[in-house]
Amino acid sequence: MHTYWPEGMPTSLHYPDLPVCGLLTAAARLYGDRVAVVDGDLRLSFAEVRDLAVAFAHGLRGTGVRDGDVVLLHLSNSAWFLIGYYGTLLAGATVSPANPLQPAPGLHAQLLDTGAVAAVSHPAHLTPLTEARTGSRLRTVVVVPPSACAPSAVPPSAAPGVIALADLLTGHTDVPPHTAVTGDDVAQILYTGGTTGVSKGVRVLHRNVVANVTQMTAWRAAHLITEEGGGDLRLRPLPGPRDPGMRPGAGVTVLQSPLFHVHALINTIFLLLCGTTVVLSGRFSPERMLASIEEHRATYLLGSPTMWQALLAGPGVGEHDLSSVRVISSGGAPIDKATLTSLEAAFPAAAVGEGYGLTEGTCLVTSTPLLHGARRKLGSVGLPLFDTTVEIRPLTGGSAALGPNEVGELWVRGPQVTAGYLNRPEAGAEQFVAGWLRTGDLGYVDEDGFVFLSGRAKEMxxxxxxxxxxxxxxxxxxxxxxxxxxxxxxxxxxxxxxxxxxxxxxxxxxxxxxxxxxxxxxxxxxxxxxxxxxxxxxxxxxxxxxxxxxxxxxxxxxxxxxx
Known part of the structure; x- marks a missing residue:
């Protein structure tokens, strides 16, 4: 156990054996009529999100989508993104999110690589998708209506193979369709950021997502996921005096990060399992976000360093009541010490920390302990999560781990390490080796087990x-x-x-x-x-x-x- 491991926290967890959509089923049963998603005037309870997702699943099956088929989720943030995501999984299919602003050539490449047979899109983004589908297997496009977060002046399309969401949802039972999906099947194919090279599709299994969400729930909410009789999931608080800053069934978050990116997507699945109301916002504006935090009394915030820097640079921080915020989690990219310190000053009631992860690791690999009172180290991305090992190995090769404070390449092993790349066996063989993930990131582990990043190996x-x-x-x-x-x-x-x-x-x-x-x-x-x-x-x-x-x-x- 690490010297700084939070007192009373287990070092190993039990991971439920179920597909990702089982987490939504559990949330709907646990929180029922509590508001799950806010998109302008549209408010959906946890029960309503589940029922709409089930209807979406039946609608997809009615178009011919079957177990293992890929559905492209071509949407910006809106309530319909979550319905499309969970609905696709309930249909037994695999989700592949796509940036809705991606030009047609990039979309075409993703359609060919995944073999997607259906897509979920928005009127404002339908034109490039229509161009991209030529020569692909795409046969059905479901178009969601505009919302406050994703408005559109473009009229509905009457093109062949295009179905309005309202038509897809009509006339279905509230019992999910039967599928043969297990934890070893692919839940989602997410594409790496491509900041230093060509994007690659990462095959993320259902058990990878469930494991990472289980880790987040224990680490950040101090609750264990347990299975009652009949397989029903419950959240059980960890024993002992602790203040997690996040209380299941009582939290609120204002989400600005794009759901088509792994950081926001997996964190949102975790937050919904914990009964957090997710308030969605449109295009980022520091003033609008600060006003939303105050209006909705947000308790938990997540975002990227560039978002925090923009938020702190404006004059509005001192003009809003931000006292409700209890947790701020930064991720998606490394954050500098000056910004972290400024966040602590701007949100004095919040535990502020960062995590480290990557698409190949589902989402989160290490995290600052976000329990109030837990010991942290400024500049560190925290400790490896439960059942996760981080080794620092020399850049020159070899599997021998370096000692404390020696800089090398991070290698990761844990239940969140994914199943490799889609259609790229050579690249997969280089990065996924004997159960370990070679991250390409440089850093060191200090004598207390805290991980520090130095940058990308390709950037050194x-x-x-x-x-x-x-x-x-x-x-x-x-x-x-x-x-x-x-x-x-x-x-x-x-x-x-x-x-x-x-x-x-x-x-x-x-x-x-x-x-x-x-x-x-x-x-x-x-x-x-x-x-x-x-x-x-x-x-x-x-x-x-x-x-x-x-x-x-x-x-x-x-x-x-x-x-």
């Missing part, structure tokens, strides 16, 4: 034979009072190998002097780590999940270049 640069980790420099840059955001990449320079180059976004109204910023960094690092050039830019290119797309940085126009 070598200057005159020395390893330089961009994340260390980015953390320092984020501490500069004149900067809102920053990213560091390596630039080839023959005499030295590679040299660190920074791209920075000033805070509104700040007059940033590149020479002063580079001197600020130089005063805090060894000489070989100094930034050799700096570009001032208006914004950094981001993925839908808020990750910085470093492959695009070198193409950005620079206002300043010093070095």
């Amino acid at each position: 640069l070598i200057y005159k034979g020395y390893n330089v980790y961009p994340r260390e420099l980015e953390d320092i840059l984020h501490g500069h009072p004149g900067l809102r955001a920053a990213a560091v990449i390596g630039r080839a320079h023959a005499p030295v190998g590679q040299e660190p180059v920074a791209f920075v976004v000033p805070r509104p109204g700040a007059d940033v002097d590149p020479e002063e910023v580079m001197a600020y960094v130089a005063a805090r690092v060894l000489p070989y780590k100094k930034i050799r050039a700096m570009h001032i830019v208006d914004s950094l290119p981001l993925s839908a999940a808020g990750k910085i797309l470093k492959s695009r940085l070198s193409a950005l126009p620079a206002a300043d270049d010093r070095g």
